[in-house]
Amino acid sequence: xxxxxxxxxxxxxxxxxxxxxxxxxxxxxxxxxxxxxxxxxxxxxxxxxxxxxxxxxxxxxxxxxxxxxxxxxxxxxxxxxxxxxxxxxxxxxxxxxxxxxxxxxxxxxxxxxxxxxxxxxxxxxxxxxxxxxxxxxxxxxxxxxxxxxxxxxxxxxxxxxxxxxxxxxxxxxxxxxxxxxxxxxxxxxxxxxxxxxxxxxxxxxxxxxxxxxxxxxxxxxxxxxxxxxxxxxxxxxxxxxxxxxxxxxxxxxxxxxxxxxxxxxxxxxxxxxxxxxxxxxxxxxxxxxxxxxxxxxxxxxxxxxxxxxxxxxxxxxxxxxxxxxxxxxxxxxxxxxxxxxxxxxxxxxxxxxxxxxxxxxxxxxxxxxxxxxxxxxxxxxxxxxxxxxxxxxxxxxxxxxxxxxxxxxxxxxxxxxxxxxxxxxxxxxxxxxxxxxxxxxxxxxxxxxxxxxxxxxxxxxxxxxxxxxxxxxxxxxxxxxxxxxxxxxxxxxxxxxxxxxxxxxxxxxxxxxxxxxxxxxxxxxxxxxxxxxxxxxxxxxxxxxxxxxxxxxxxxxxxxxxxxxxxxxxxxxxxxxxxxxxxxxxxxxxxxxxxxxxxxxxxxxxxxxxxxxxxxxxxxxxxxxxxxxxxxxxxxxxxxxxxxxxxxxxxxxxxxxxxxxxxxxxxxxxxxxxxxxxxxxxxxxxxxxxxxxxxxxxxxxxxxxxxxxxxxxxxxxxxxxxxxxxxxxxxxxxxxxxxxxxxxxxxxxxxxxxxxxxxxxxxxxxxxxxxxxxxxxxxxxxxxxxxxxxxxxxxxxxxxxxxxxxxxxxxxxxxxxxxxxxxxxxxxxxxxxxxxxxxxxxxxxxxxxxxxxxxxxxxxxxxxxxxxxxxxxxxxxxxxxxxxxxxxxxxxxxxxxxxxxxxxxxxxxxxxxxxxxxxxxxxxxxx
Ligand SMILES: *[C@@H]1O[C@H](CO)[C@@H](O)[C@H](O)[C@H]1NC(C)=O
Ligand SMILES: *[C@@H]1O[C@H](CO)[C@@H](O)[C@H](O)[C@H]1NC(C)=O
Ligand SMILES: *[C@@H]1O[C@H](CO)[C@@H](O)[C@H](O)[C@H]1NC(C)=O
Ligand SMILES: *[C@@H]1O[C@H](CO)[C@@H](O)[C@H](O)[C@H]1NC(C)=O
Ligand SMILES: *[C@@H]1O[C@H](CO)[C@@H](O)[C@H](O)[C@H]1NC(C)=O
Ligand SMILES: *[C@@H]1O[C@H](CO)[C@@H](O)[C@H](O)[C@H]1NC(C)=O
Numbered sequence: 001x002x003x004x005x006x007x008x009x010x011x012x013x014x015x016x017x018x019x020x021x022x023x024x025x026x027x028x029x030x031x032x033x034x035x036x037x038x039x040x041x042x043x044x045x046x047x048x049x050x051x052x053x054x055x056x057x058x059x060x061x062x063x064x065x066x067x068x069x070x071x072x073x074x075x076x077x078x079x080x081x082x083x084x085x086x087x088x089x090x091x092x093x094x095x096x097x098x099x100x101x102x103x104x105x106x107x108x109x110x111x112x113x114x115x116x117x118x119x120x121x122x123x124x125x126x127x128x129x130x131x132x133x134x135x136x137x138x139x140x141x142x143x144x145x146x147x148x149x150x151x152x153x154x155x156x157x158x159x160x161x162x163x164x165x166x167x168x169x170x171x172x173x174x175x176x177x178x179x180x181x182x183x184x185x186x187x188x189x190x191x192x193x194x195x196x197x198x199x200x201x202x203x204x205x206x207x208x209x210x211x212x213x214x215x216x217x218x219x220x221x222x223x224x225x226x227x228x229x230x231x232x233x234x235x236x237x238x239x240x241x242x243x244x245x246x247x248x249x250x251x252x253x254x255x256x257x258x259x260x261x262x263x264x265x266x267x268x269x270x271x272x273x274x275x276x277x278x279x280x281x282x283x284x285x286x287x288x289x290x291x292x293x294x295x296x297x298x299x300x301x302x303x304x305x306x307x308x309x310x311x312x313x314x315x316x317x318x319x320x321x322x323x324x325x326x327x328x329x330x331x332x333x334x335x336x337x338x339x340x341x342x343x344x345x346x347x348x349x350x351x352x353x354x355x356x357x358x359x360x361x362x363x364x365x366x367x368x369x370x371x372x373x374x375x376x377x378x379x380x381x382x383x384x385x386x387x388x389x390x391x392x393x394x395x396x397x398x399x400x401x402x403x404x405x406x407x408x409x410x411x412x413x414x415x416x417x418x419x420x421x422x423x424x425x426x427x428x429x430x431x432x433x434x435x436x437x438x439x440x441x442x443x444x445x446x447x448x449x450x451x452x453x454x455x456x457x458x459x460x461x462x463x464x465x466x467x468x469x470x471x472x473x474x475x476x477x478x479x480x481x482x483x484x485x486x487x488x489x490x491x492x493x494x495x496x497x498x499x500x501x502x503x504x505x506x507x508x509x510x511x512x513x514x515x516x517x518x519x520x521x522x523x524x525x526x527x528x529x530x531x532x533x534x535x536x537x538x539x540x541x542x543x544x545x546x547x548x549x550x551x552x553x554x555x556x557x558x559x560x561x562x563x564x565x566x567x568x569x570x571x572x573x574x575x576x577x578x579x580x581x582x583x584x585x586x587x588x589x590x591x592x593x594x595x596x597x598x599x600x601x602x603x604x605x606x607x608x609x610x611x612x613x614x615x616x617x618x619x620x621x622x623x624x625x626x627x628x629x630x631x632x633x634x635x636x637x638x639x640x641x642x643x644x645x646x647x648x649x650x651x652x653x654x655x656x657x658x659x660x661x662x663x664x665x666x667x668x669x670x671x672x673x674x675x676x677x678x679x680x681x682x683x684x685x686x687x688x689x690x691x692x693x694x695x696x697x698x699x700x701x702x703x704x705x706x707x708x709x710x711x712x713x714x715x716x717x718x719x720x721x722x723x724x725x726x727x728x729x730x731x732x733x734x735x736x737x738x739x740x741x742x743x744x745x746x747x748x749x750x751x752x753x754x755x756x757x758x759x760x761x762x763x764x765x766x767x768x769x770x771x772x773x774x775x776x777x778x779x780x781x782x783x784x785x786x787x788x789x790x791x792x793x794x795x796x797x798x799x800x801x802x803x804x805x806x807x808x809x810x811x812x813x814x815x816x817x818x819x820x821x822x823x824x825x826x827x828x829x830x831x832x833x834x835x836x837x838x839x840x841x842x843x844x845x846x847x848x849x850x851x852x853x854x855x856x857x858x859x860x861x862x863x864x865x866x867x868x869x870x871x872x873x874x875x876x877x878x879x880x881x882x883x884x885x886x887x888x889x890x891x892x893x894x895x896x897x898x899x900x901x902x903x904x905x906x907x908x909x910x911x912x913x914x915x916x917x918x919x920x921x922x923x924x925x926x927x
Pocket of ligand 2: 315
């Protein structure tokens with residue numbers, strides 16, 4: 001034996017080095033472990049894995065895997081992307097024109113499967129590689145780099161995507177020979193005849209391919225001598241390692257390998273078969289066999305030793321639909337049966353076309369420029385991978401133009417963006433729609449080239465300065481142009497010659513508002529009214545609660561209290577900045593929670609989620625601790641949902657999340673304690689029996705809750721639907737500031753193309769929108785319906801459903817409707833507030849409530865319409881002239897008068913303004 005081995009090795013090595021370019025150890029390798037605390041060396045391979053924090057800094061999306069669904073031991077963390085749609089991509093650097101293997105691993109914890117138990121998709125660059133089902137552990141693709149990076153993207157499908165490890169490895173060219181416009185998806189990489197010994201990878205395989213054992217019951221395994229491997233020069237990059245080649249299977253007549261779990265549909269496959277003759281005594285012509293794929297002959301009389309060497313491999317193409325049979329049959333005249341050492345099967349996926357290179361570079365530049373001024377902006381953070389495919393970026397619209405995608409729409413409205421507009425926006429030559437409205441963009445408006453295809457430009461509600469350039473007003477295709485509500489923009493009338501151009505001529509008309517100037521003035525008015533009616537400290541706390549770090553305790557609160565009133569008024573207007581900066585959620589240990597609640601001593605409530613306990617944090621903050629019970633109807637999905645929404649969405653009228661604990665399968669959320677309980681308690685619960693809630697307070701609670709909901713509905717340009725609005729979910733803090741709670745069921749509104757069927761109908765009887773219930777079509781207007789019911793509760797002091805009342809009064813809505821239709825408001829008003837309200841204000845509230853519950857959803861008011869109505873009602877209820885005087889005495893008049901001067905064009909007398917001035921009603925008593 002020894003003799004022929006020494007003969008074989010030189011031939012073998014020579015042969016391999018001709019075929020495969022040799023490379024040094026782990027050159028071209030990139031290994032990423034998601035959520036790893038630091039870089040580390042993997043014990044079994046000796047490869048260095050780096051963390052992904054430079055790509056994704058968010059630690060709340062990290063999961064510890066304690067009980068993997070399938071036994072798998074190498075790594076125990078995963079990153080789960082809770083995204084509503086779209087994709088998240090890992091940008092990995094590559095060398096152009098090199099061929100790579102890219103492998104993703106998807107480990108998942110049995111206990112945290114939900115909401116990770118549904119499939120998602122994976123793409124290499126823009127080419128979809130396949131679907132990852134919960135039972136899939138790995139996906140591997142082979143591609144040729146076309147630039148200095150590759151995106152590995154996880155695409156939201158039915159499920160939230162997750163990933164634990166990513167491995168990029170340089171591969172021999174040959175894999176893609178003749179398939180340059182394709183990406184390969186690995187179906188199988190089989191090491192034959194290896195018995196039950198483990199899988200083989202790096203360092204044995206210099207390309208870190210993972211060779212798995214495949215058993216073929218009818219075949220006889222052959223094994224080669226170990227002595228052979230001790231020759232280091234024999235292990236050459238490219239071929240399977242000798243550990244793989246030294247074993248094989250053989251059979252006197254035929255070998256058959258069946259893969260019948262392939263994707264349905266006709267696909268191209270590439271098979272690579274590896275042969276090393278293991279029987280020294282055989283000569284050329286003694287072992288010959290025919291190779292069939294799906295009963296079609298691919299090679300006739302294949303002879304490993306035909307050219308005198310012992311090694312051969314062969315690449316086969318095949319077409320298959322669902323199943324693939326590889327069969328090796330002894331050729332006629334051959335002495336020995338077929339032999340096979342290893343094989344690989346790939347599905348050939350045609351490469352998808354990327355977005356037009358010019359547009360791609362421009363939009364990447366736009367993102368980069370925007371990021372300079374807008375770090376941690378959620379819209380920009382979601383801009384990952386290719387702007388158009390497999391799923392366009394949020395706010396980006398694309399069209400296919402001669403085979404590749406171009407960007408035709410850029411809608412960044414209401415995205416909390418600031419800083420100048422990136423000049424490169426003007427280089428998007430196919431852009432038709434540009435909407436930058438409702439942001440804080442500043443600087444001057446750039447010049448657009450005459451060749452621009454823009455048809456619609458909206459720059460309104462920003463802080464642009466200077467002149468509106470003629471280059472925009474004269475754009476040839478322009479059909480609409482809005483630039484109002486930019487206080488710093490020159491009032492000089494631009495030369496708008498195109499008479500059919502839809503425009504606001506720079507005037508500040510807010511969308512959907514009946515009175516153009518009302519919105520701004522009224523919000524200032526109500527801010528001030530809140531100030532007076534609730535007390536300055538209370539208001540301050542309400543607005544700034546989240547800003548005060550618990551550890552700062554009273555010290556910082558006192559300090560903040562001394563801030564001048566003018567500052568407060570000013571700050572109220574720059575709410576957005578505050579909202580952006582307040583996301584700081586703590587992670588608590590179970591031990592800490594147990595200490596804080598004195599081992600769950602005081603139960604303060606119970607809901608679908610579980611129990612709520614009162615507690616005190618170490619720094620003295622009073623908290624409500626929501627503990628998920630084993631029998632909870634709300635599952636992990638709701639927990640994650642609430643965690644995700646609350647960590648992103650903050651508003652003074654939404655209950656903030658202080659922190660959470662996820663330990664030993666316990667899921668706990670910690671909120672500030674709301675000392676005045678829920679609106680429900682106050683309206684008809686125990687506390688209501690002691691002291692009736694007066695009408696002005698009811699009104700301000702309704703307004704607060706409506707503002708909170710408006711914020712949800714307009715969050716980052718994406719509507720978030722609460723789905724469980726009810727009076728018991730509107731909580732009242734110590735200053736009676738309303739805060740909407742319980743986001744467990746909340747959802748992003750479905751967008752075009754979303755599957756609606758996956759949304760189960762959720763809500764509470766009595767509040768549930770009948771239209772949503774029957775059509776299962778979820779929209780923000782379902783919340784509006786529920787809010788209408790809450791308004792009726794506020795007016796009537798009655799429960800939405802009470803079967804202890806006479807039959808015709810069981811349902812609040814059905815009982816109240818006829819009275820409202822007949823304008824008999826007095827019949828439905830809570831007897832407890834009789835005589836304590838202004839009829840006009842009451843009528844406004846009832847009217848808007850009626851619109852919410854009576855109209856088909858499309859005709860119901862939006863939450864912002866409701867806010868305006870309630871603001872009107874509150875102004876009517878309170879005394880506007882009192883307000884003007886007090887604002888003056890508080891020193892806030894400067895800000896106010898600036899607002900008036902800038903927003904009201906002298907030509908149009910503001911009826912609203914004079915209306916407010918002329919109101920002479922009473923002011924609510926401070927509580
Ligand atoms: C996982 O490992 C445990 C212990 O090693 C074993 O009892 C169990 O059968 C394994 N489960 C699977 C699915 O392999
Ligand atoms: C496999 O298919 C590719 C592309 O169709 C072709 O270029 C190549 O020559 C084929 N290889 C074999 C062995 O048939
Ligand atoms: C090798 O081939 C010879 C001749 O065909 C045969 O007699 C012998 O059994 C084979 N050895 C093995 C290990 O299969
Ligand atoms: C593959 O082989 C099996 C068993 O011989 C057979 O039942 C099946 O039809 C074959 N499939 C194809 C596509 O030839
Ligand atoms: C991208 O689009 C522009 C204009 O639409 C065109 O001139 C250019 O050739 C395209 N680039 C590529 C790489 O297709
Ligand atoms: C990926 O990273 C490279 C290098 O850092 C960068 O040039 C490229 O623009 C990035 N690609 C995307 C799509 O972000």
